[in-house]
Structure formats: C-alpha cells, structure tokens
Amino acid sequence: MKAVTIIESQKVAVLEKDKPELKQGEVLVKIKYVGFCGSDLNTYLGKNPMVRLPVIPGHEIGAVVEDISVNVPESIKKGMSCTVNPYTNCGYCPSCRNGCPNACQHNETFGVQRDGAMCEYIAVPWQKVIVDKDMNPRDFALVEPMSVGFHAVARAAITDIDNVLVIGCGMIGVGAIVRAVLRGARVIAMDMDDEKLALAKRLGAVNTINSKTEDVHSRLYEITNGSGPDVVIEAVGAPVTYQTAINEVAFTGRVVCIGYAKTEIAFETKYFVQKELDIRGSRNAMPEDFRAVIEYMKRGTCPKDELITAIYRPEEAQKALAGWAENPGKVFRILIEF
Structure with missing residues (x-):
C-alpha cells in the first residue's frame, strides 16, 4: 500500500508498505482523507522534537470500515464512514486514573510518537473507531482538529x-x-x-x-x-x-x-x-469532544468547504507541505486524498 513518509527535514516520499493484518478486536479502515496539521508541518521543517524520522504523518482521519475481526461490536459494520481517535492511553498513569485519557503520560499520537494514518489502510482497536451514518469521510477528516x-x-x-x-x-x-x-x-x-x-x-x-x-x-x-x-x-x-x-x-x-x-x-x-x-x-480531546463536533457538523451550519484550503494526491504531499511552510497564515486545513 502507499504511505506518505517524511524521510528527513523537508523531504517527503510515497513509499510502499505492507497492508496491515487484522488482530482480534481490531478494525481495518480504508483511508479516504487525512489532514495535515501543525505538528506535521513542524515535523517536515525539522522542528518537532517528539518525532523520530522517518515517520508516516497524519492523525486527522476520514475513512471507511474495510474489514472487521472477531470481538468487534455489531454497531461497527463494513462500509461505514468513520474517523479514528488517534491517541493511545495506558490506563494506569495519573491522567488515566483520573479519567483523562487524552492527557495520558505515555500517549502516542498517530504521526508523532508512532506512524500515522497517511497511508491506504490502518488497523486499530475497535474502541478507537467512531462511526456515523450521516457523516462522509471528507467531513470526518475535520473532526479531530475541531475537537481539540x-x-x-x-x-x-x-x-x-x-x-x-x-x-x-x-x-x-x-x-x-x-x-x-x-x-x-x-x-x-x-x-x-x-x-x-x-x-x-x-x-x-x-x-x-x-x-x-x-x-x-x-x-x-x-x-x-x-x-x-x-x-x-x-x-x-x-x-x-x-x-x-x-x-x-x-x-x-x-x-x-x-x-x-x-x-x-x-x-x-x-x-x-x-x-x-x-x-x-489543554491536550488533545476526549471522546465526548469528538461526539460534540460530529453533532455540530451534522446540523448543516458548519462552513466545511471554507475550512478546506486544498486537497492533494499522496504524490503531491511534498508540494503541499512546502506551500504551507511558505505561507502558513493562509491555511486552515490541507487534505491528502487516497
């Protein structure tokens, strides 16, 4: 599968990676859109101390459920549009014990502390998958940044x-x-x-x-x-x-x-x-923040088209990041479409 990869400072390539295999309790999602965020831009510019290169960027996800393993709730079905909560939580650190998994001491966010979602497929625990029949994948890619x-x-x-x-x-x-x-x-x-x-x-x-x-x-x-x-x-x-x-x-x-x-x-x-x-x-977002953004977007009052500055193909990721770096004040969101 194709995977956009930041190889080193200001160098991006599309590499071939193995398609992930499902484990018990996981969902395979087919990526449709992924947004570039400020942390990805800093990674591209060599200014993100939390990233170890090379890395696949991207944690603002609009996708479709491709396949389901065993022990996944029936509410998640093949073909559903979805997004993914891109943070991990250990369950035992002070933040997790205090009911704040968004600020987990050992959090690994997609595209930062681990490879992200700017590729054709990812496999994730079903608990991280958020589906809604009234949302489309492009709009789902806007949910995570607004939830922050x-x-x-x-x-x-x-x-x-x-x-x-x-x-x-x-x-x-x-x-x-x-x-x-x-x-x-x-x-x-x-x-x-x-x-x-x-x-x-x-x-x-x-x-x-x-x-x-x-x-x-x-x-x-x-x-x-x-x-x-x-x-x-x-x-x-x-x-x-x-x-x-x-x-x-x-x-x-x-x-x-x-x-x-x-x-x-x-x-x-x-x-x-x-x-x-x-x-x-204020770090990341809680599940209820994701739900609140989705409900807001479903009202039909969100100017979604105005929030998308440009959409590029994976092969144009270098061009997208270079253009953003030259004129950072004019960008809301850049999406990569698979």
Whole structure:
C-alpha cells in the first residue's frame, strides 16, 4: 500500500508498505482523507522534537470500515464512514486514573510518537473507531482538529456569562470559537489575517481584532468595558500570544493553553498572583469532544468547504507541505486524498 513518509527535514516520499493484518478486536479502515496539521508541518521543517524520522504523518482521519475481526461490536459494520481517535492511553498513569485519557503520560499520537494514518489502510482497536451514518469521510477528516478546540472550551468551563478571547483563528481556534458560541459566550476572535477573522465572525464571534493592525489592549479595554476577557484561549503557541493571554485576561480569569511555544517565555509572574489566575493546559480531546463536533457538523451550519484550503494526491504531499511552510497564515486545513 502507499504511505506518505517524511524521510528527513523537508523531504517527503510515497513509499510502499505492507497492508496491515487484522488482530482480534481490531478494525481495518480504508483511508479516504487525512489532514495535515501543525505538528506535521513542524515535523517536515525539522522542528518537532517528539518525532523520530522517518515517520508516516497524519492523525486527522476520514475513512471507511474495510474489514472487521472477531470481538468487534455489531454497531461497527463494513462500509461505514468513520474517523479514528488517534491517541493511545495506558490506563494506569495519573491522567488515566483520573479519567483523562487524552492527557495520558505515555500517549502516542498517530504521526508523532508512532506512524500515522497517511497511508491506504490502518488497523486499530475497535474502541478507537467512531462511526456515523450521516457523516462522509471528507467531513470526518475535520473532526479531530475541531475537537481539540472544543476540549479547550471544556477545560475553560465556559458559560453564557463569559467574555472569551480566542487567540489564533486556525482550525483549532475555529473549534474553540464554535464551541464557546454554542455555550452562549460572547467571543472575541484575534488573528493577523482578515479572511480568518471574517470567518470567525460568520461562526458567531461578536468582535474581531487584527493584532497586526490594531492595538490589542485598547480594543479589549473597549470591548470589555475595561475588565478584560474572563477567559483567554491561546491557540497559536508563540511567546507574544502567551504573554498577551496573561497580560490581558481579567482578574480571576482563566487562561487555557493549546499551542506550545518552541522557545522559553518570560512572564510578568506578578499577574499570576495579583489576578489570582487559573492557567490550564489543554491536550488533545476526549471522546465526548469528538461526539460534540460530529453533532455540530451534522446540523448543516458548519462552513466545511471554507475550512478546506486544498486537497492533494499522496504524490503531491511534498508540494503541499512546502506551500504551507511558505505561507502558513493562509491555511486552515490541507487534505491528502487516497
């Protein structure tokens, strides 16, 4: 079978791999679409310390159930469209014992700590397969990245009385915007790209801030009547956006961090104490976040076509990643179609 493989920094090839054989309790899925995410781009650029090359990237999966082994529930049938929860969980670490398998201490995510799904077939435990008769494989490929944003909103415990600033309107930020709006919050979207901000507005953001052309502090002061946002969700992973989150959040506010910076960051730590802040990490997503995204997408209000920047064949993966690296601010999601 074909498998897109990042061989070394900025070198991608399509290699031939053996088709996986089913083990007891596993499902063989035929891959239709796989999305490239930021971690894949960092792997391509040689900036992902968690990856050991060569690696098959991809954990944003739209697929069809190809075959089923024994001991798989009857609810999973051949021919069903599906996605796959791409994280592992050990079951015994502190995170797993506390009911947070998404943050498993020993997690191995597809395309990062282990080979991913950018190939023609993968075999996975049935517990990781999510099927829905009303979804198609292309739409399923958008579920995982949006679920990461949904999970951040859950971590922030957002309600309808919150002013929420989402920093970064890429795919994960979009998920956070959508979920916060669904919870009734007033959302402020911040980015440097006007097209992304316009989409955020259509998704329900009440206010937008272009951090490249506007004074962020002045605009937030105006929008929140001087209080600052109750919640800030950081979905970029840059020193300046982390600092903005801490500096601008309201007293006794919550800061939720999804992105992680590649360098150390200096903070005014007095704000941690003076504001009595809750600073929370948000990693991956829970099964209920996947289900919530699927239900949202089935409503028919999600602008799915706008979230797909381009679709490439496996042989064009190098071109896709190189183009993204040259113009990162203009990409929502790039899909590889098998």
